[in-house]
Amino acid sequence: MPAEDKNATAGQGADTARPGTRRPGGRTARTRAAVRDAVLTGLAEHGYSGLTVEYVAEHSGVHKTTLYRRWGGVEELIADTLDLAGEDRWTPPDTGSLEGDLRALATEVLRSFTDPATASPSSAVIAAAFPSERAAEALRAYYAERFARCEAIIDRAVDRGDLPGPRTALDAGALVRALAAPLFFRLFITREGLTEHDTEQAVTVTLAAARAGAFRKGG
Amino acid sequence: MPAEDKNATAGQGADTARPGTRRPGGRTARTRAAVRDAVLTGLAEHGYSGLTVEYVAEHSGVHKTTLYRRWGGVEELIADTLDLAGEDRWTPPDTGSLEGDLRALATEVLRSFTDPATASPSSAVIAAAFPSERAAEALRAYYAERFARCEAIIDRAVDRGDLPGPRTALDAGALVRALAAPLFFRLFITREGLTEHDTEQAVTVTLAAARAGAFRKGG
Incomplete structure (x- = not known):
């Protein structure tokens, strides 16, 4: 979270x-x-x-x-x-550009999992999903809803001409997950830790893939 | 594993x-x-x-x-x-092309975490790293060594002309992690499950980013 x-x-x-x-x-x-x-x-x-x-x-x-x-x-x-x-009013960052939005989103993940006040409970919920199928289900629903909200970033990018449309041809869910995945991967799988260098790299990689059309559906 | x-x-x-x-x-x-x-x-x-x-x-x-x-x-x-x-003789796939190697590697991850014989112990080791700092350290060392071996895929791709060199300008570790991250993310964070569609998407995204130069160091 x-x-x-x-x-x-x-x-x-x-x-x-x-x-x-x-x-x-x-x-x-x-x-x-x-x-x-x-x-x-x-x-x-x-x-x-x-x-x-x-x-x-x-x-x-x-x-x-x-x-x-x-x-x-x-x-x-x-x-x-x-x-x-999942019932809060959180909305994804709206900075005026796709790159800015992705950077702000990655920075939010970085902060929430490196700030001692929030890192422990957030990690503990992810850990609870290993032994508890009920917790795993709740985590799945939580993230599905979270990433659905993040798709607004892609809607705006297409409207703005930051990404080639049409919007319906893009797998927006995959794009926002591609940004988040390497951050969580370093934190909870390889346990390598997370710095601003890593969030910046995730932004660069996701943007490059998006601009090359890698998130087109069926592509 | x-x-x-x-x-x-x-x-x-x-x-x-x-x-x-x-x-x-x-x-x-x-x-x-x-x-x-x-x-x-x-x-x-x-x-x-x-x-x-x-x-x-x-x-x-x-x-x-x-x-x-x-x-x-x-x-x-x-x-x-x-x-x-980590002391085994595992080597990354060598199929003759960057795309083939990445696909084979993603498929190995998919199989190891969906085959009931190996999925439970592998997941359990990742889970153990949450409560145990000693297990987390061992997991970090394990994956660091694993991904270092995977860099051979990038060496060969540059030699072959599949990726623009020079090799020293590329962050090969980031490239192989970019492929693996969305797979582990779906399995252990969002808990959405993993299919061949997802491994194929990871290959497409990683290749597109690599060819666009997103894994250049300091880029």
Whole structure:
């Protein structure tokens, strides 16, 4: 999750605008946010295998039996945390050029995973998807929705003439993923770390491929 | 780890040619391979948090006290498993063209992470790097060495005239990582799964960027 998510979702999202608003299952926005914070802290501190409903109860102030009744268990708590993160109002950068937008997006990824305040919980959610199929599903839905929002960058680039159209011939999802993939790859697979040099290289490579027509569908 | 690793390292590597060869710390190649198999099985079955020295002892036939004395603990057992995987004789594909080599390499990644026999232990090692800094270090070393071998693909492409030289001006490491990154990204971050369509797209994008000069150093 980008750094912005956590703050943006703390009661500001469309569905969580007024703390106390009732949601299906009787969860209020305020309760959900408190539970979300406890889940992220617990994941960052103890990982998936060490996260318990007891821990979430203690750190959220929500009673254990309420957590069991309204969520069900640890897997559902993690999934709801990701659902909640996906309900924010985040929009992709809009700098006026394709290159600027891609650079700003890559920089957001860099910051969110290198800032100690957000890196641990974000990494912990990715880690939780290995042992938990339910967390993996929630992560898949989270990123699918995130990258769908990022396609606005491509819409604007085609409108502007920054990329040859027609827009429908372009695999915009593949283009925005091509930018993000090498960053996550260095962070979580090869474990080489991430610097501005790497984000700049991802921008250069993605732009060059896009301008050479590599993201044309069926091409 | 590619599918080939496990078999290739079972006593065939340069350092492990003769089962029984003595290694520093008194580990023999045969013992190391048995321990490696038990570690991978244990990781795949129980994950990092569930892997114990007792499990490895039981499944490798090596006594627990021997494991503690020669390795130290679970983290060192995982690290040695990765070290051993890195000692094989794997070489990158050599098909006669840059496009063919990249395609064959992407296909190897696809197979190793979708074949049930190899997918679980390989994923489990990546998962173990989240909670264990020692496993993360070993994973970093493993992939650094792996991608260094892959640079032979770029050497040959320049020699052949498939890529404009000089070779020293190219960031070959970035090129081979650009091919692999979107595959691992789909598998372990966005959790979208991986098909031949995706490997083909990775080849197209990487080739287009390479031919447009996006992997020139300082470019």
